[in-house]
Amino acid sequence: MAASILRRSLLIPRCRAGDVAALHSGPSRRRAQAPEPIASGRRAGNCPAGERGVAPWVAVVGLEIHAQISSNSKLFSGSQVQFAAPPNSLVSFFDASLPGTLPALNRRCVEAAVMTGLALNCSINKKSLFDRKHYFYADLPAGYQITQQRLPVAVNGSLSYSLCVGGKKNQMVTRTVRIKQIQLEQDSGKSLHDDIRSQTLIDLNRAGVGLMEVVMEPDMSSGEEAAAAVRELQLILQTLGSSQAIMAEGQLRVDANVSVHHPGEAYGVRTEVKNINSARFLARAIDYEIQRQIKELENGGTVMNETRAFDYKLGCTIPMRDKEGKQDYRFMPEPNLPPLILYDTKSLPANTNHQQVVNIDWIRERLPDLPSVRRVKLVEQYGILPEHSFTLLNEDGLMEFFENVVRQTQMNPKKVIGWILNDMLGYLKQYNLKVKESPVSSLFLADLLNLLERGTISSSAANQVLEELWKGEGKTPLQIVKEKKLGLIQDQQELEQICQAVMEGHQEEVMEIKKGNQKVLNKLIGLVQRTTRGRADPVLVKQILEKRLSQ
Amino acid sequence: MRKSGGGRMWSLRFGRSIRGAPSGGASHWGGLSPGSRFTQAAAGGSDGRQEAAGDPRRRGRVYQNPTWQHVEQRPLPEKKVTVEVLDHLERLALVDFRNWEGVQRLEKAIQFADQLHAVNTEGVEPMDSVLEDRCLYLREDNITEGNCTEELLRNARETVEEYFIAPPGNIPLPKLEERDTFLQVSE
Numbered sequence: 001m002a003a004s005i006l007r008r009s010l011l012i013p014r015c016r017a018g019d020v021a022a023l024h025s026g027p028s029r030r031r032a033q034a035p036e037p038i039a040s041g042r043r044a045g046n047c048p049a050g051e052r053g054v055a056p057w058v059a060v061v062g063l064e065i066h067a068q069i070s071s072n073s074k075l076f077s078g079s080q081v082q083f084a085a086p087p088n089s090l091v092s093f094f095d096a097s098l099p100g101t102l103p104a105l106n107r108r109c110v111e112a113a114v115m116t117g118l119a120l121n122c123s124i125n126k127k128s129l130f131d132r133k134h135y136f137y138a139d140l141p142a143g144y145q146i147t148q149q150r151l152p153v154a155v156n157g158s159l160s161y162s163l164c165v166g167g168k169k170n171q172m173v174t175r176t177v178r179i180k181q182i183q184l185e186q187d188s189g190k191s192l193h194d195d196i197r198s199q200t201l202i203d204l205n206r207a208g209v210g211l212m213e214v215v216m217e218p219d220m221s222s223g224e225e226a227a228a229a230v231r232e233l234q235l236i237l238q239t240l241g242s243s244q245a246i247m248a249e250g251q252l253r254v255d256a257n258v259s260v261h262h263p264g265e266a267y268g269v270r271t272e273v274k275n276i277n278s279a280r281f282l283a284r285a286i287d288y289e290i291q292r293q294i295k296e297l298e299n300g301g302t303v304m305n306e307t308r309a310f311d312y313k314l315g316c317t318i319p320m321r322d323k324e325g326k327q328d329y330r331f332m333p334e335p336n337l338p339p340l341i342l343y344d345t346k347s348l349p350a351n352t353n354h355q356q357v358v359n360i361d362w363i364r365e366r367l368p369d370l371p372s373v374r375r376v377k378l379v380e381q382y383g384i385l386p387e388h389s390f391t392l393l394n395e396d397g398l399m400e401f402f403e404n405v406v407r408q409t410q411m412n413p414k415k416v417i418g419w420i421l422n423d424m425l426g427y428l429k430q431y432n433l434k435v436k437e438s439p440v441s442s443l444f445l446a447d448l449l450n451l452l453e454r455g456t457i458s459s460s461a462a463n464q465v466l467e468e469l470w471k472g473e474g475k476t477p478l479q480i481v482k483e484k485k486l487g488l489i490q491d492q493q494e495l496e497q498i499c500q501a502v503m504e505g506h507q508e509e510v511m512e513i514k515k516g517n518q519k520v521l522n523k524l525i526g527l528v529q530r531t532t533r534g535r536a537d538p539v540l541v542k543q544i545l546e547k548r549l550s551q
Numbered sequence: 552m553r554k555s556g557g558g559r560m561w562s563l564r565f566g567r568s569i570r571g572a573p574s575g576g577a578s579h580w581g582g583l584s585p586g587s588r589f590t591q592a593a594a595g596g597s598d599g600r601q602e603a604a605g606d607p608r609r610r611g612r613v614y615q616n617p618t619w620q621h622v623e624q625r626p627l628p629e630k631k632v633t634v635e636v637l638d639h640l641e642r643l644a645l646v647d648f649r650n651w652e653g654v655q656r657l658e659k660a661i662q663f664a665d666q667l668h669a670v671n672t673e674g675v676e677p678m679d680s681v682l683e684d685r686c687l688y689l690r691e692d693n694i695t696e697g698n699c700t701e702e703l704l705r706n707a708r709e710t711v712e713e714y715f716i717a718p719p720g721n722i723p724l725p726k727l728e729e730r731d732t733f734l735q736v737s738e
Contacts, residue, residue: 071692078695087713088703092696096703108692129679136645138717150679193719201714204703328643338682356689 055262059290060270061226062218063177065233066211067243068187068251069112075186075210076103076146083249087203095208097141102336109184109210110153110358112242114342116212117154117182118364119236126342126360128153130184130334135327138202139189147213149331152183153340159216160372161232162390163224172387177229178217187211206250212243218257223286227279230254234279235371235393247278254282258289260297268293268303273317275309285310289317374399382406382413391421397435398425401442408446411453419449423463427470439472448477461486461535488537492544495536499544502527513549521545632658642724 074081079092094101117124129151132144157179162172189207191200214233220226234252237243245252259270273289276282288310293303308317343349345361369377375389378399384392392399402420406413424445428438448469452462461481468480481487489495502524503510512520521542528541637648648654700713709716 073690073692073694078690078693079697080694086700088700088715089713090697091699091703093699093703094696096706098706104690105687106692107689110689134643136721138715191717192714195719198719199711200717200719201711202717203714328639330643333679335680335682338680338685338687340687355691356686358689 057260057290057294058263059221059258059260059286059293060218060267061220061222061286061290062257062270063214063216063220063226063230064255064257065214065216065230066187066253066255067116067214067233067237067245069109069210069212070241070243070251071106071108071112071210073106073108074208075106075109075184077101077208078104079208081209082205085205087201088205090205091207095141095204097143103146103334105337105340106210107355107358110340110342111363112210112240113153113182113184113212114358114360114363115240115367116214116237116242117157118360118367119240119370120154120157120159120179120182120214122154122157122179122182124154124342124360125151126344126347127151128183128340128342130337130340131331132334134330134332137188137191138200139191139204139207141189141204141207145186145188146334146337147185148183150333151339152181153342154182155180157182159229159233159236161225161228162386163228164387170387172390175220175225175228177219177225180215180217182215183213185211185213218259223283223290226254226256226286227283230279230282231394232371239368239371239374241368256282256286256289258286258293259303260290260293268297269305271303271305271317272307273310274307274320275311277312281310281312284312284315285317288315292317382417384414384417388417388421391425392417395425395428395435401435401438404442405446405449408443409449409453411449416449419445423466427466431470440466440469444469444477451477451481455488455537457481457486457488458535458537461488486533486535489532489535492540495540496544498528498531498536499541499548502531503545503548510549521549632661645724 068081069075071081073079074092074095077092077094079095080090082090092101094103114124128148130146131149133147133149134144136143158176159179160174160176162174165171165173187206187209189202189204191202193200216229220229230252234245234247237245237252243251247253254276256273256276257270258273259268261268271289271293273285276285289308296303307320309320310317342358342360344359348357348359371393375386375393378384378389378392379386392402398420401424402417405420406416409416424438424440427440428435445466448462448465451457451465452459457465464484464486465477465480468475468484469477475483489498506524506527509520509524513524524545525538525541528536528545529538632654637654640646641648648657704710704713704715707715
């Protein structure tokens, strides 16, 4: 049954038989880390005690993230990197592993890896080595993958991410996860499974594309934390430009290693969860796997060290066929590549060809502002709350939109942010559009807010105008206001006439107010507003009514 | 490699004989080592060779004293390869050992390589590549290859609409008991 579910979609990548991560070698290594303090922020007992009074469970989640490097050509060959292209058209002889071909390292990929390492506070290894990782699979024509296992480009970094905690999810906390290493490696081709004819179709367009593998230490304890960390990493990569990190296009692939144990005891057996296609599914997959392991252990069973695939339609993880057991990758140094030497300004030898040298300090000087820095700047510059800046950066293009509006309007940024985060974002979600696809430009919104600020319309009228703008008919806010006659009536005489009419039509209420019941005044104001369809200035209306009633 | 008697590793005896009379040990190595040439030279046999040996130019390039040391070779235990290991190797590397002779050859090869253990490598930095003093060439990020779909597909026996065809997954080797080629000629 499990196998047929796997086969339903042609595009689920089949796991390499027994593709167990070689870096985390199972429970034995974990035990050595067990006495580590929970200073990194893991909450013990986030899975509270069950009804039977079982001790609380703590989950341990470690991530391995593969990010496709954004470059023109592949890591070791000169063929193009492109997402959708005719099958096998972007393949060179080296990618197809024809005999006699040799790898030639792409400088841009090295720079991307160094940039990412610096952004994640890693120490960059000035000398790093390439290795071969051997396993057999149809989409790996060479039979091995060139990676960096012994000495990767960057080691020992950290990634800080924020998430909302608390019952109402309104408290923002910052957590850190340690980065074990970042390494350069080759991507494999794509295999499409054709179960009807019992064959696999191989497309090597993706074979040889440069990947950065970011290995995180198992410092996280829930799906939510993992999703927040991945989202932050995605933002960092996109800001640096080293990867576009679009999970839907497979440019960012996440594998999660999940295990549970009681606090104070040794770590449990971990399973690896693969085939996660979006950040949302990542949280669900990890949470499901945690619950599954807890249930299994509480029922007296054991957790097997296996690889499981996440089925997003069913929302559960299923074991992948693992006939070959633990893989022996037979790592060996790549004989065709000398060590990769990186320099900084101190170690840079004189008279070097700039093209042949990657200078770490040069790259560090040119690093753009990371998301965390941009958030702080937003808060300082505009006076908005940290949660707001978080949401602004989280949505692609929203921050630029906000800044454009603020620039073109007189309204206080603290009020503008409300319109952006509540109204605009609400409409974007409703119509399922990205910011750059929005029919309401920053100019239109700025015009609307100016009208509101000047008192030409009331805020409820502004809402109506915005709704009209979102229909995307291209009319300016001023046009809509004129068409629908939404302008605030500020003409004293007109207002007095309306108030008079309302008062005459509701003599009972007038009597009540004259007796002293002031609350009924609000009802009259409401009636006036209804008559004018929300276009009466409430302050003026109240003044007029009070004046009249006291006569 | 020649097995020398007495369990000694073969070593060059450069220049040893220049100092003194040819040692009786020279005959051990027959015509193999260059030391024997020098032995003959010292005995005054060949023409000009003696001068060549004492030639100051030559002396500069060639070590006068041996840079090798005799290493007492401890007799290493004979390594036996178990059936489980053979099965594992066949799975990993898809080689076929076929019969016990192949296995014996494997054992001999292991023994040969094990001689390396006799070398003292304390404090020596391991060399990982003969290219370690070369510069790794960094290529510019330009598109220079690709678009040879037809040529590549010509190599494949079966193709479908510009895709290569492969079996549905890794076809695992049958279990040890079911394999008929494993160690055909058994003991």
